[in-house]
Amino acid sequence: MWLDGAWRGSEQVREILSPYTGKRAALADEASPEQTGRAVAAAAEAFPKTRALSRHARSRLLSAMAGGIESRRKEFVELMVREAGKPATLADAEVSRAVTTFTGAAEEAKRFGGEVVPVDTDPAGRAFEPALSFWVPRGPVLAITPFNFPLNLVAHKVAPALAVGAPVLVKPAPQAPGPAALLAAVFAEAAAATADSREAVPLAALQVVSCPNGAAGAAVADRRLATLSFTGSAAVGWMLQGRAVGKKVCLELGGNAAVVVHSDADLARAAARCAAGAFAYAGQICISVQRIFVQRSVAAKFRKLLLAETAKLGVGDPGDPKTVVGPLIDAAAADRVLSWIAEARGHGAKVLCGGTRRGNVIAPTVLAGARPDARVTCEEVFGPVAALYEYRDFEEAVSRVNASRYGLQAGVFTDSHRLVQRAAAGLEVGAVLVNEVPSYRADPMPYGGVKDSGLGREGVRYAMEEYCERRTVLTWRG
Template identity: 35%
Template sequence: MKLDLKRQKMYVAGEWVEREQVLEVRNPEDDDLIAVVPRASRNDMADAIELAKKGAKESAALPVYKRMEMLNKAADYVATHKEAFARTIAKEGSKTIKEARKEAGRCVETLRLSAEEARRVTGETIPFDQSQGGVGRFGYYERVPLGIIGAITPFNDPLNLVAHKVGPAIAAGNAIVVKPATATPLSALFLAQAFDYAELPKGILSVITGVGSEVGEVLMTHPDVRMISFTGGMEAGLKIANQAGLKKKSMELGSNSPVIVLDDASLEEAVPACVSGAFWAAGQNCIGVQRIYVDQTIYGSFKELFVAEAKAYRLGSKLDESTDMGPLINEKEAKRVAFVVEDAVRSGATMLTGGNRDGAYYEPTVLENVPDDCYLGREEVFGPVVLLYPYSNLDEAVEKANQTEYGLQAGLFTKDLQRAFTLIKELHVGGVMINDSTDFRIDAMPFGGTKQSGIGREGVKFSINEMTEEKVVCFKLA
């Protein structure tokens, strides 16, 4: 199977299959048809889950060294074909080729981390004689795989976020059925090729391409699927939580990420970090910078530098090495972003730069005086839009940073260690980045949020914990 062919197959329990009904995959840059993929039916998904039942047994029985070998071999495949993976990411999604290469490189790291963490799926002994009734007993607990994991992945990181679900699932001894984003299924299919090359036993992995309202519902509600790992929007997450029933859930549901720039911050560091954090992948980044609170004594300087860098951002073709930012995932999304920006301006916000749309492209946009109660102040924009606010009181800045219903990551810029530690305690988020923007992440760290930003934690080691459960073993000695 080659990813440069127009007609693709989907990966069902180790077999490549076609379907008569197809979905088009188009380049958002020019609406060019890249490929067609099978439009799986509800029965296709049910069949994949049935096959995964056998795959789960085989996966659980695999020796750890075999899991490690296959994960490393898949990583080798991605590394060898890194440029092809990057071009696939760039063509089907929003990332520039430079951004896509970084994602492909991170995928290699995610798979290698999964191989390494497979050796650390361990338990520990339990001193049963700590209880009077436990005298004469010896035992331990071990971590065992859940069985079948259902994964639903988004368009904005179409390769590495799939790897973040597949790698830990295999390391833990599970089977996994992936439903990739309808707009960007090719990267997930390409990753399935890597596991095919690694000779992963049939049944352990399926990548089912289709419409979420059709096949996704089967995956969510099927009683044999023991866990749903979902990355996407809050509304979809709430629907999954209501429909999935009594099964484990891991959900990363987005954010409206704040940055606080203190009066002693280095603007030479803070400005470029926040610009990159706001406009990476056309702002379609769950941990992208959206709100920046700047001490009023340096607000004017920060604003001048920030707006100048935003204006210098180069929009263009994603495969052009000089392009800084590509289009949004489709024109509908660009129109949505334009609408919420226009709504903010009507509510009293001041446009400092940007605000123009051309098809799926939307300019890097910077606003100030945005009311806290308008959509942009409360919700996730998921586009290249950032809001600037001066503050005169640090407690007020922290209060405003915490005022949304999200809490994924926050950023701080300061040289004052004491104030940094104080703010770390006061910010209600899953991660605080000091002298970095909110979009910093490595694949080994626990990643997730508070409030409506999600449930559970990703990051390879932590995903493995989510995808296993404790089994207690106790011997009553003669």
């Protein structure tokens, strides 16, 4: 683990198993409670130094980290395939996204400033100069990240924190801590390469400490860490919010993303995108397509197209460049997904394809007729399962999409500008994607949800704002 500016071992070493082969993929040091406490203290002690760094120094560091990630592309891909079971082509795309994330943060670090606020709009304000309102970092960030994007979701917390001058303590997912540790190596090299006689980035600006999920409670409650940024399940996220007293809390939680396919849509494109959006990486993405609502007049045609596109997807070994649908993260996850499919079938759902298992790999599964209260439709399945439904008119589709406790993203396929506007106004989600599936995320955009899908927004600039607070300076003219 990368702790207080150096690599440290631990008395507790944990074996990480490949989700695909079940064999040992890696060994990971697990931090003791004392080491976790030391990481918190080191982050707090680094804060006066990181917030004093010039924007130039922060930008140089982040640019160097982008280059370092690119130079270690192959290593990152191999780690994600081995530890997370991520198909190699998707892992390679994740590396590209992480490079983009750090490059964007390097650019934002230069221009992230503030604004001039006229105060003479109030008669009493005529005695004052225009106010200056600008961003200052709250303090160290605790970043708790999931297994499914073990590099880029770490990047989406680390890069904005470093851009604003906030130290960051990363607790990566125990299933796949390797990419975060390799990112720490990239950070150490970049910090050394960008140091000059005037200023240097403190090596304690980043800590990467792996520990069991339940062992992070002390850090969550420690007020020396000013912000908690968590990506994971809704149940865990809201529980952590209750423990994070006195902190700014950013939660990117679950979803059961829906797509609406209207009769005027390009059905072939919609089917191809829905198949990829539902089943890539075995559906282990919080914005994977889980519910598909198709207007009744084109439902039969769309169903045929969707099943044909699903059949084209490569399934199996994540190391095979043709694979799109790899294994679930572990046997327990595969057991749960199959039990939810069986539950839906027991209540009348029809399996149009899939529903079978080999090891931790579940074949892409399309259901028809699943009840709205089936867990495969009303909860986050986090597996390769999509449920098809028909609707009469657009208002019904919007209402059924909204009949969920989640609200992360939704997709709408239509050529009608009028319907797009109605979707944008009526869908209770953080983002509406038009003629695209909700599984797509552009890294610079504001990203986050409503309802049980979380609080706050990611996306480099928006996360920078979450990690800061406004400070205003008002000067009397005299």
